[in-house]
Amino acid sequence: QVQLVESGGGSVQAGDSLRLSCVASRRTSSSVTMGWFRQAPGKEREFVGAITWSGGSTYYSYYSDSVKSRFTCSRDNAKNTVFLQMNRLKPEDTAVYYCATSSFWLPKSTGEYGYWGQGTQVTVSP
Secondary structure, eight states: OOOEEEEOOEEEETTOOEEEEEEESOOOTTOOEEEEEEEOTTSOOEEEEEEEOSSSSOOOEEEOTTTTTTEEEEEEGGGTEEEEEEOSOOGGGOEEEEEEEESSSSOOOGGGOOEEOOOEEEEEEO
16 A cells, blocks of 8 residues: 655646645555646546656656646655646646556556545646
8 A cells, every 4th residue: 555645735826836745655666657647626637747756866757738848747766755846837727636656657547547645736826
């Protein structure tokens, strides 16, 4: 079992930045990727970005088109923590943001992630 805890959400104005954190209780051999998803009211949960979690200092990341060039994933292996830096936020970025772990390489589907955090709310006003 792996527990994930997100933090860093809040209410900001368009153009502002936020950094979300996700702390994992432990890493396992199947913790290949850490992904970020978001879910707005009345919408399905959608992929935001992901970063490889295993291995040494080299890592890979991948982003959805809607956030590419504005959002960046990073990690601190020593603290079992991944981050989502969100810049130039837009009202359409408003959602609950979730982190999740996967045993697959940078997947985008929610079904390929096994453990999920409880989510953190991000609200962006015009």
